[in-house]
Amino acid sequence: xxxxKKAGFASIIGRPNVGKSTLFNALAGERISIVKDTPxxxxxxxxxxxxxxxxxxxxxxxxxxxxxxKDIILSQMRTQAQIAIDSADVxxxxxxxxxxxxxxxxxxxxxxxxxxxxxKEVEAEAVIICTGASAKYLGLESEMKFRGMGxxxxxxxxxxxxxxxxxxxxxxxxxxxEEANYLSGxxxxxxxxxxxxxxxxxxIMQDRVLNNxxxxxxxxxxxxxxxxxxxxxxxxxxxxxxxxxxxxYDLPIDGFFLAIGHRPNSEVFRPxxxxxxTGYIKTIPGTPRTSLPGIFAAGDVADPHYRQAIIAxxxxxxxxMEAEKYLSTLE
Ligand SMILES: Cc1cc2nc3c(=O)[nH]c(=O)nc-3n(C[C@H](O)[C@H](O)[C@H](O)COP(=O)(O)OP(=O)(O)OC[C@H]3O[C@@H](n4cnc5c(N)ncnc54)[C@H](O)[C@@H]3O)c2cc1C
Numbered sequence: 417x418x419x420x421k422k423a424g425f426a427s428i429i430g431r432p433n434v435g436k437s438t439l440f441n442a443l444a445g446e447r448i449s450i451v452k453d454t455p456x457x458x459x460x461x462x463x464x465x466x467x468x469x470x471x472x473x474x475x476x477x478x479x480x481x482x483x484x485x486k487d488i489i490l491s492q493m494r495t496q497a498q499i500a501i502d503s504a505d506v507x508x509x510x511x512x513x514x515x516x517x518x519x520x521x522x523x524x525x526x527x528x529x530x531x532x533x534x535x536k537e538v539e540a541e542a543v544i545i546c547t548g549a550s551a552k553y554l555g556l557e558s559e560m561k562f563r564g565m566g567x568x569x570x571x572x573x574x575x576x577x578x579x580x581x582x583x584x585x586x587x588x589x590x591x592x593x594e595e596a597n598y599l600s601g602x603x604x605x606x607x608x609x610x611x612x613x614x615x616x617x618x619x620i621m622q623d624r625v626l627n628n629x630x631x632x633x634x635x636x637x638x639x640x641x642x643x644x645x646x647x648x649x650x651x652x653x654x655x656x657x658x659x660x661x662x663x664x665y666d667l668p669i670d671g672f673f674l675a676i677g678h679r680p681n682s683e684v685f686r687p688x689x690x691x692x693x694t695g696y697i698k699t700i701p702g703t704p705r706t707s708l709p710g711i712f713a714a715g716d717v718a719d720p721h722y723r724q725a726i727i728a729x730x731x732x733x734x735x736x737m738e739a740e741k742y743l744s745t746l747e
Contacts, residue, residue, distance in 0.1 A: 566648025
């Protein structure tokens with residue numbers, strides 16, 4: 417090992433999609449820390465087979481496989497990165513992977529100080545936030561039990577598995593209407609379960625739903641639970657809860673889609689960085705730059721609209737390139 421170009425270092429906060437493409441696409445010569453949380457929770461999908469500086473990094477599609485296997489693959493990827501370092505004549509990058517939850521970030525001084533699990537600290541000249549956005553669930557026990565076995569929070573992602581089947585979508589806003597419409601192109605029947613006696617969606621979305629003969633809207637209805645043996649077989653619903661017409665009944669369905677919004681994982685950063693009213697980190701349009709120079713945001717945490725893996729990965733690469741440019745200005 418001879419020289420190491422050390423222009424600065426960056427922390428990548430968050431994990432899979434953005435983190436990987438960021439790591440493998442740019443920041444050559446920088447020191448990178450990747451901070452992530454519990455292994456195996458989110459999806460890791462195929463991005464690239466990257467041949468870079470004479471070394472090949474093969475990324476493997478781990479989408480749809482068991483969490484345990486994902487962890488094995490992730491650990492192999494780490495080892496591979498380490499081998500690249502150990503056997504290289506010239507250090508390309510040093511990957512320093514730390515596991516934990518970011519509990520604080522101190523931005524009043526440079527370098528930034530990032531706190532992990534309330535105790536350990538990493539210093540970083542640049543930070544890329546890619547902590548994603550979590551779908552909101554109703555909070556039912558059976559929802560958790562059937563997650564990935566009939567319960568989904570993404571129609572575009574999982575709709576394909578419900579071709580010619582009966583599904584229900586929960587929600588009354590634009591997203592719910594959009595998901596119901598999308599699913600109506602695949603499923604044989606779509607129920608839209610709406611808490612209120614009306615839809616909150618824009619008029620155009622409402623019209624699309626109400627004029628779609630495959631969609632039946634169940635107004636003033638709440639879900640009490642889901643039932644089934646090895647997957648969802650139906651939902652227990654309550655109509656007009658607490659009113660004289662109250663009625664509880666079972667609705668046979670194969671799939672249950674949540675469309676009641678997402679919560680961007682940006683709480684820790686909100687005191688320092690501008691977000692929109694729902695907590696999505698605001699970036700300068702077309703760039704991953706946030707309101708604070710040196711802090712970049714990529715993936716779902718900064719994307720209220722698309723929330724898809726390939727878009728998150730692309731924005732991660734953008735963030736890495738921007739971070740590299742930023743670090744070079746500090747030299
Ligand atoms: C059920 C489902 C199916 C999907 N299927 C598809 C699909 O088929 N195709 C597709 O393109 N997209 C799909 N998506 C969307 C895709 O998963 C996301 O767009 C993508 O994962 C976003 O990547 P990200 O890196 O921004 O966030 P994430 O993948 O969510 O990663 C963020 C990571 O940061 C961690 N984190 C959060 N807060 C902290 C903190 N304070 N400190 C440290 N770590 C933290 C999170 O735990 C998580 O591991 C699906 C989503 C869901 C929910």
